[in-house]
Amino acid sequence: MTALAAVPVTALYASDVRIGYGAKAVVEDITLAIDKQEIVCLLGGSGCGKSTLLRGLAGLSGLQHGSVSFLGEPLLAPHPRAALVFQQPSLLPWLDVTGNVGFGLDFARQPALERSARAARVAAAIDAVGLSTHAKAFPAQLSGGQAQRVALARALARQPELLFADEPFSALDAITRAEMQALLVELVHRWHTAVLLVTHDIDEAILVADRIVLMAGQPGRLVRTWHVDIPRPRHAYAEQVIALRLEIVGALRTGAPL
Ligand SMILES: Nc1ncnc2c1ncn2[C@@H]1O[C@H](COP(=O)(O)OP(=O)(O)O)[C@@H](O)[C@H]1O
Ligand SMILES: [Mg+2]
Structure with missing residues:
Protein backbone atom coordinates (compact mmCIF):
# COMPACT_ATOMS: atom_id res chain seq x y z
CA MET A 1 0.00 0.00 0.00
CA ALA A 82 -4.29 35.30 -5.19
CA ALA A 83 -6.55 37.85 -6.88
CA LEU A 84 -8.49 40.88 -5.73
CA VAL A 85 -11.87 42.43 -6.48
CA PHE A 86 -12.91 45.79 -5.05
CA GLN A 87 -16.11 47.81 -4.84
CA GLN A 88 -15.13 49.73 -7.96
CA PRO A 89 -14.34 47.52 -10.97
CA SER A 90 -11.34 49.70 -11.95
CA LEU A 91 -11.44 48.82 -15.64
CA LEU A 92 -9.11 50.48 -18.13
CA PRO A 93 -11.39 52.60 -20.35
CA TRP A 94 -9.23 52.20 -23.47
CA LEU A 95 -9.33 48.38 -23.38
CA ASP A 96 -12.35 46.28 -24.35
CA VAL A 97 -13.71 43.51 -22.11
CA THR A 98 -11.25 40.97 -23.54
CA GLY A 99 -8.37 43.39 -23.02
CA ASN A 100 -9.41 44.17 -19.46
CA VAL A 101 -9.76 40.51 -18.49
CA GLY A 102 -6.42 39.65 -20.10
CA PHE A 103 -4.76 42.57 -18.35
CA GLY A 104 -4.71 40.66 -15.06
CA LEU A 105 -2.48 38.01 -16.65
CA ASP A 106 0.26 40.41 -17.68
CA PHE A 107 1.87 41.20 -14.35
CA ALA A 108 5.51 40.35 -13.91
CA ARG A 109 4.84 37.84 -11.16
CA GLN A 110 2.27 35.92 -13.22
CA PRO A 111 3.61 32.80 -14.93
CA ALA A 112 3.99 33.50 -18.67
CA LEU A 113 1.30 31.85 -20.81
CA GLU A 114 1.37 30.77 -24.47
CA ARG A 115 -0.68 33.13 -26.61
CA SER A 116 -3.37 30.51 -27.32
CA ALA A 117 -3.59 29.36 -23.68
CA ARG A 118 -3.90 32.97 -22.61
CA ALA A 119 -6.68 33.65 -25.11
CA ALA A 120 -8.53 30.49 -24.04
CA ARG A 121 -8.33 31.44 -20.39
CA VAL A 122 -9.61 34.94 -21.05
CA ALA A 123 -12.49 33.65 -23.20
CA ALA A 124 -13.44 31.04 -20.58
CA ALA A 125 -13.52 33.65 -17.83
CA ILE A 126 -15.65 36.03 -19.92
CA ASP A 127 -18.01 33.17 -20.76
CA ALA A 128 -18.23 32.15 -17.10
CA VAL A 129 -19.51 35.58 -16.09
CA GLY A 130 -22.00 35.57 -18.99
CA LEU A 131 -20.41 38.32 -21.07
CA SER A 132 -19.33 36.46 -24.22
CA THR A 133 -21.54 38.67 -26.37
CA HIS A 134 -19.87 41.76 -24.85
CA ALA A 135 -16.27 40.62 -25.33
CA LYS A 136 -15.54 43.56 -27.65
CA ALA A 137 -17.47 46.16 -25.63
CA PHE A 138 -15.66 48.98 -23.87
CA PRO A 139 -16.20 49.88 -20.19
CA ALA A 140 -18.26 52.98 -21.05
CA GLN A 141 -20.75 50.70 -22.81
CA LEU A 142 -21.30 48.46 -19.76
CA SER A 143 -23.74 48.70 -16.84
CA GLY A 144 -22.36 48.72 -13.31
CA GLY A 145 -23.22 45.05 -12.89
CA GLN A 146 -21.58 44.11 -16.19
CA ALA A 147 -18.45 46.07 -15.27
CA GLN A 148 -18.23 44.20 -11.97
CA ARG A 149 -18.63 40.92 -13.89
CA VAL A 150 -15.59 41.95 -15.92
CA ALA A 151 -13.65 42.61 -12.72
CA LEU A 152 -14.64 39.15 -11.46
CA ALA A 153 -13.60 37.55 -14.77
CA ARG A 154 -10.26 39.41 -14.65
CA ALA A 155 -9.63 37.95 -11.19
CA LEU A 156 -10.76 34.41 -12.09
CA ALA A 157 -8.73 34.32 -15.31
CA ARG A 158 -5.68 34.16 -13.10
CA GLN A 159 -7.03 30.88 -11.66
CA PRO A 160 -6.41 32.08 -8.12
CA GLU A 161 -6.27 29.76 -5.15
N1 LIG B 1 -4.50 55.21 4.64
C1 LIG B 1 -4.95 55.40 5.89
N2 LIG B 1 -4.29 56.18 6.76
C2 LIG B 1 -4.71 56.40 8.02
N3 LIG B 1 -5.83 55.82 8.53
C3 LIG B 1 -6.54 55.03 7.73
C4 LIG B 1 -6.17 54.78 6.37
N4 LIG B 1 -7.07 53.93 5.81
C5 LIG B 1 -7.97 53.68 6.77
N5 LIG B 1 -7.67 54.34 7.91
C6 LIG B 1 -8.44 54.29 9.17
O1 LIG B 1 -8.50 52.94 9.61
C7 LIG B 1 -9.77 52.65 10.13
C8 LIG B 1 -10.35 51.43 9.44
O2 LIG B 1 -10.56 51.74 8.06
P1 LIG B 1 -10.97 50.61 7.01
O3 LIG B 1 -9.99 49.51 7.09
O4 LIG B 1 -11.14 51.28 5.70
O5 LIG B 1 -12.38 50.14 7.61
P2 LIG B 1 -13.59 49.36 6.90
O6 LIG B 1 -13.08 48.76 5.63
O7 LIG B 1 -14.03 48.33 7.90
O8 LIG B 1 -14.67 50.36 6.66
C9 LIG B 1 -10.62 53.91 9.99
O9 LIG B 1 -10.62 54.57 11.22
C10 LIG B 1 -9.88 54.69 8.96
O10 LIG B 1 -10.06 56.07 9.16
MG1 LIG C 1 -13.69 49.01 3.68
Whole structure:
Protein backbone atom coordinates (compact mmCIF):
# COMPACT_ATOMS: atom_id res chain seq x y z
CA MET A 1 0.00 0.00 0.00
CA THR A 2 1.30 3.43 -0.85
CA ALA A 3 0.50 6.22 1.53
CA LEU A 4 -1.03 9.29 -0.11
CA ALA A 5 0.95 12.45 0.42
CA ALA A 6 -0.89 14.86 2.70
CA VAL A 7 -2.44 17.66 0.65
CA PRO A 8 -2.20 21.01 2.44
CA VAL A 9 -5.73 22.20 3.16
CA THR A 10 -4.94 25.71 4.32
CA ALA A 11 -4.85 28.45 1.70
CA LEU A 12 -4.07 31.33 4.03
CA TYR A 13 -2.99 31.48 7.64
CA ALA A 14 -2.67 34.71 9.60
CA SER A 15 -1.10 34.53 13.03
CA ASP A 16 -1.51 37.25 15.67
CA VAL A 17 -1.61 40.01 13.07
CA ARG A 18 -1.69 43.69 13.91
CA ILE A 19 -1.98 46.32 11.20
CA GLY A 20 -2.27 50.08 11.46
CA TYR A 21 -1.21 53.43 10.17
CA GLY A 22 1.84 55.00 11.79
CA ALA A 23 1.93 53.79 15.38
CA LYS A 24 -1.86 53.40 15.59
CA ALA A 25 -3.27 49.87 15.47
CA VAL A 26 -6.43 49.55 13.35
CA VAL A 27 -6.79 45.77 13.70
CA GLU A 28 -5.05 43.48 16.17
CA ASP A 29 -5.00 39.95 17.61
CA ILE A 30 -6.03 38.60 14.22
CA THR A 31 -5.53 34.86 13.89
CA LEU A 32 -7.40 33.37 10.97
CA ALA A 33 -7.06 30.31 8.75
CA ILE A 34 -8.85 30.01 5.42
CA ASP A 35 -9.05 26.52 3.97
CA LYS A 36 -8.71 25.81 0.29
CA GLN A 37 -12.09 26.24 -1.44
CA GLU A 38 -13.62 27.79 1.67
CA ILE A 39 -15.73 30.97 1.45
CA VAL A 40 -15.08 33.12 4.51
CA CYS A 41 -17.02 36.36 5.01
CA LEU A 42 -15.45 39.01 7.18
CA LEU A 43 -18.46 40.93 8.49
CA GLY A 44 -18.26 44.21 10.31
CA GLY A 45 -19.48 47.79 10.48
CA SER A 46 -18.00 50.62 8.50
CA GLY A 47 -14.61 51.76 9.79
CA CYS A 48 -13.82 48.69 11.91
CA GLY A 49 -10.76 47.87 9.79
CA LYS A 50 -12.01 45.29 7.28
CA SER A 51 -10.27 46.84 4.27
CA THR A 52 -7.11 47.41 6.27
CA LEU A 53 -7.08 43.75 7.26
CA LEU A 54 -7.84 42.52 3.74
CA ARG A 55 -5.00 44.59 2.27
CA GLY A 56 -2.59 43.28 4.89
CA LEU A 57 -3.63 39.65 4.37
CA ALA A 58 -3.26 40.10 0.60
CA GLY A 59 0.31 41.37 0.99
CA LEU A 60 -0.58 44.88 -0.22
CA SER A 61 0.52 46.52 3.02
CA GLY A 62 2.91 45.71 5.84
CA LEU A 63 2.10 44.24 9.24
CA GLN A 64 2.98 45.87 12.57
CA HIS A 65 3.05 42.43 14.18
CA GLY A 66 2.45 38.77 13.35
CA SER A 67 2.74 36.88 10.10
CA VAL A 68 0.75 35.69 7.11
CA SER A 69 1.44 32.55 5.14
CA PHE A 70 -0.12 31.64 1.82
CA LEU A 71 -0.04 28.06 0.51
CA GLY A 72 2.45 27.24 3.26
CA GLU A 73 4.94 30.02 2.40
CA PRO A 74 5.43 33.37 4.14
CA LEU A 75 3.50 36.06 2.27
CA LEU A 76 5.49 39.27 1.91
CA ALA A 77 3.98 40.70 -1.29
CA PRO A 78 0.88 40.09 -3.44
CA HIS A 79 0.93 36.49 -4.64
CA PRO A 80 0.26 35.38 -8.24
CA ARG A 81 -2.18 32.70 -6.98
CA ALA A 82 -4.29 35.30 -5.19
CA ALA A 83 -6.55 37.85 -6.88
CA LEU A 84 -8.49 40.88 -5.73
CA VAL A 85 -11.87 42.43 -6.48
CA PHE A 86 -12.91 45.79 -5.05
CA GLN A 87 -16.11 47.81 -4.84
CA GLN A 88 -15.13 49.73 -7.96
CA PRO A 89 -14.34 47.52 -10.97
CA SER A 90 -11.34 49.70 -11.95
CA LEU A 91 -11.44 48.82 -15.64
CA LEU A 92 -9.11 50.48 -18.13
CA PRO A 93 -11.39 52.60 -20.35
CA TRP A 94 -9.23 52.20 -23.47
CA LEU A 95 -9.33 48.38 -23.38
CA ASP A 96 -12.35 46.28 -24.35
CA VAL A 97 -13.71 43.51 -22.11
CA THR A 98 -11.25 40.97 -23.54
CA GLY A 99 -8.37 43.39 -23.02
CA ASN A 100 -9.41 44.17 -19.46
CA VAL A 101 -9.76 40.51 -18.49
CA GLY A 102 -6.42 39.65 -20.10
CA PHE A 103 -4.76 42.57 -18.35
CA GLY A 104 -4.71 40.66 -15.06
CA LEU A 105 -2.48 38.01 -16.65
CA ASP A 106 0.26 40.41 -17.68
CA PHE A 107 1.87 41.20 -14.35
CA ALA A 108 5.51 40.35 -13.91
CA ARG A 109 4.84 37.84 -11.16
CA GLN A 110 2.27 35.92 -13.22
CA PRO A 111 3.61 32.80 -14.93
CA ALA A 112 3.99 33.50 -18.67
CA LEU A 113 1.30 31.85 -20.81
CA GLU A 114 1.37 30.77 -24.47
CA ARG A 115 -0.68 33.13 -26.61
CA SER A 116 -3.37 30.51 -27.32
CA ALA A 117 -3.59 29.36 -23.68
CA ARG A 118 -3.90 32.97 -22.61
CA ALA A 119 -6.68 33.65 -25.11
CA ALA A 120 -8.53 30.49 -24.04
CA ARG A 121 -8.33 31.44 -20.39
CA VAL A 122 -9.61 34.94 -21.05
CA ALA A 123 -12.49 33.65 -23.20
CA ALA A 124 -13.44 31.04 -20.58
CA ALA A 125 -13.52 33.65 -17.83
CA ILE A 126 -15.65 36.03 -19.92
CA ASP A 127 -18.01 33.17 -20.76
CA ALA A 128 -18.23 32.15 -17.10
CA VAL A 129 -19.51 35.58 -16.09
CA GLY A 130 -22.00 35.57 -18.99
CA LEU A 131 -20.41 38.32 -21.07
CA SER A 132 -19.33 36.46 -24.22
CA THR A 133 -21.54 38.67 -26.37
CA HIS A 134 -19.87 41.76 -24.85
CA ALA A 135 -16.27 40.62 -25.33
CA LYS A 136 -15.54 43.56 -27.65
CA ALA A 137 -17.47 46.16 -25.63
CA PHE A 138 -15.66 48.98 -23.87
CA PRO A 139 -16.20 49.88 -20.19
CA ALA A 140 -18.26 52.98 -21.05
CA GLN A 141 -20.75 50.70 -22.81
CA LEU A 142 -21.30 48.46 -19.76
CA SER A 143 -23.74 48.70 -16.84
CA GLY A 144 -22.36 48.72 -13.31
CA GLY A 145 -23.22 45.05 -12.89
CA GLN A 146 -21.58 44.11 -16.19
CA ALA A 147 -18.45 46.07 -15.27
CA GLN A 148 -18.23 44.20 -11.97
CA ARG A 149 -18.63 40.92 -13.89
CA VAL A 150 -15.59 41.95 -15.92
CA ALA A 151 -13.65 42.61 -12.72
CA LEU A 152 -14.64 39.15 -11.46
CA ALA A 153 -13.60 37.55 -14.77
CA ARG A 154 -10.26 39.41 -14.65
CA ALA A 155 -9.63 37.95 -11.19
CA LEU A 156 -10.76 34.41 -12.09
CA ALA A 157 -8.73 34.32 -15.31
CA ARG A 158 -5.68 34.16 -13.10
CA GLN A 159 -7.03 30.88 -11.66
CA PRO A 160 -6.41 32.08 -8.12
CA GLU A 161 -6.27 29.76 -5.15
CA LEU A 162 -7.78 32.59 -3.09
CA LEU A 163 -9.95 35.52 -4.12
CA PHE A 164 -9.89 38.60 -1.89
CA ALA A 165 -13.09 40.59 -2.39
CA ASP A 166 -13.64 43.91 -0.60
CA GLU A 167 -17.35 44.85 -0.64
CA PRO A 168 -17.45 43.92 -4.34
CA PHE A 169 -21.22 44.31 -4.71
CA SER A 170 -21.90 47.30 -2.43
CA ALA A 171 -22.26 49.77 -5.29
CA LEU A 172 -24.81 47.63 -7.15
CA ASP A 173 -28.61 47.75 -6.97
CA ALA A 174 -30.27 45.03 -4.88
CA ILE A 175 -31.35 42.83 -7.81
CA THR A 176 -27.96 42.94 -9.52
CA ARG A 177 -26.28 42.35 -6.16
CA ALA A 178 -28.31 39.18 -5.58
CA GLU A 179 -27.39 37.91 -9.06
CA MET A 180 -23.72 38.63 -8.44
CA GLN A 181 -23.73 36.89 -5.06
CA ALA A 182 -25.15 33.75 -6.67
CA LEU A 183 -22.69 34.00 -9.56
CA LEU A 184 -19.75 34.38 -7.19
CA VAL A 185 -20.66 31.24 -5.27
CA GLU A 186 -21.26 29.26 -8.48
CA LEU A 187 -17.95 30.35 -10.01
CA VAL A 188 -15.72 29.80 -7.00
CA HIS A 189 -17.23 26.34 -6.55
CA ARG A 190 -16.53 25.58 -10.22
CA TRP A 191 -13.02 27.12 -10.08
CA HIS A 192 -12.26 25.52 -6.66
CA THR A 193 -11.30 28.92 -5.32
CA ALA A 194 -11.24 30.03 -1.69
CA VAL A 195 -12.69 33.46 -0.93
CA LEU A 196 -12.22 36.10 1.72
CA LEU A 197 -15.24 38.36 1.19
CA VAL A 198 -15.38 41.56 3.20
CA THR A 199 -18.88 42.90 3.70
CA HIS A 200 -20.99 45.03 6.03
CA ASP A 201 -24.14 43.30 4.73
CA ILE A 202 -25.40 40.55 7.08
CA ASP A 203 -27.67 39.02 4.42
CA GLU A 204 -24.84 38.88 1.90
CA ALA A 205 -22.65 37.09 4.43
CA ILE A 206 -25.39 34.54 5.21
CA LEU A 207 -26.15 33.86 1.54
CA VAL A 208 -22.53 33.49 0.46
CA ALA A 209 -20.38 32.24 3.35
CA ASP A 210 -19.27 28.83 4.51
CA ARG A 211 -18.05 30.67 7.60
CA ILE A 212 -18.83 34.16 8.90
CA VAL A 213 -16.25 35.94 11.02
CA LEU A 214 -17.52 39.00 12.85
CA MET A 215 -15.13 41.88 13.36
CA ALA A 216 -15.72 44.67 15.86
CA GLY A 217 -14.08 47.09 18.25
CA GLN A 218 -11.33 49.64 18.02
CA PRO A 219 -8.83 48.35 17.21
CA GLY A 220 -10.85 45.78 15.24
CA ARG A 221 -10.72 42.19 16.43
CA LEU A 222 -12.41 38.98 15.33
CA VAL A 223 -15.12 38.51 17.95
CA ARG A 224 -17.44 35.69 16.74
CA THR A 225 -17.52 32.91 14.17
CA TRP A 226 -20.47 31.07 12.62
CA HIS A 227 -20.16 28.01 10.42
CA VAL A 228 -23.01 28.31 7.94
CA ASP A 229 -24.26 24.87 6.94
CA ILE A 230 -27.56 25.97 5.40
CA PRO A 231 -27.92 24.13 2.05
CA ARG A 232 -27.67 26.18 -1.16
CA PRO A 233 -29.43 27.94 -2.72
CA ARG A 234 -30.14 29.48 0.63
CA HIS A 235 -33.13 31.53 -0.51
CA ALA A 236 -34.99 28.22 -0.32
CA TYR A 237 -34.27 27.92 3.43
CA ALA A 238 -35.76 31.19 4.62
CA GLU A 239 -36.40 30.02 8.20
CA GLN A 240 -32.79 29.03 8.77
CA VAL A 241 -31.55 32.22 7.11
CA ILE A 242 -33.78 34.36 9.33
CA ALA A 243 -32.73 32.45 12.47
CA LEU A 244 -29.04 33.02 11.73
CA ARG A 245 -29.72 36.65 10.89
CA LEU A 246 -31.36 37.16 14.28
CA GLU A 247 -28.43 35.46 16.00
CA ILE A 248 -25.92 37.73 14.27
CA VAL A 249 -27.96 40.86 14.99
CA GLY A 250 -28.17 39.74 18.63
CA ALA A 251 -24.40 39.32 18.79
CA LEU A 252 -23.95 42.79 17.32
CA ARG A 253 -26.27 44.26 19.99
CA THR A 254 -24.91 42.49 23.02
CA GLY A 255 -21.40 41.19 22.55
CA ALA A 256 -19.77 43.29 19.94
CA PRO A 257 -19.85 47.07 20.12
CA LEU A 258 -19.92 48.39 16.58
N1 LIG B 1 -4.50 55.21 4.64
C1 LIG B 1 -4.95 55.40 5.89
N2 LIG B 1 -4.29 56.18 6.76
C2 LIG B 1 -4.71 56.40 8.02
N3 LIG B 1 -5.83 55.82 8.53
C3 LIG B 1 -6.54 55.03 7.73
C4 LIG B 1 -6.17 54.78 6.37
N4 LIG B 1 -7.07 53.93 5.81
C5 LIG B 1 -7.97 53.68 6.77
N5 LIG B 1 -7.67 54.34 7.91
C6 LIG B 1 -8.44 54.29 9.17
O1 LIG B 1 -8.50 52.94 9.61
C7 LIG B 1 -9.77 52.65 10.13
C8 LIG B 1 -10.35 51.43 9.44
O2 LIG B 1 -10.56 51.74 8.06
P1 LIG B 1 -10.97 50.61 7.01
O3 LIG B 1 -9.99 49.51 7.09
O4 LIG B 1 -11.14 51.28 5.70
O5 LIG B 1 -12.38 50.14 7.61
P2 LIG B 1 -13.59 49.36 6.90
O6 LIG B 1 -13.08 48.76 5.63
O7 LIG B 1 -14.03 48.33 7.90
O8 LIG B 1 -14.67 50.36 6.66
C9 LIG B 1 -10.62 53.91 9.99
O9 LIG B 1 -10.62 54.57 11.22
C10 LIG B 1 -9.88 54.69 8.96
O10 LIG B 1 -10.06 56.07 9.16
MG1 LIG C 1 -13.69 49.01 3.68
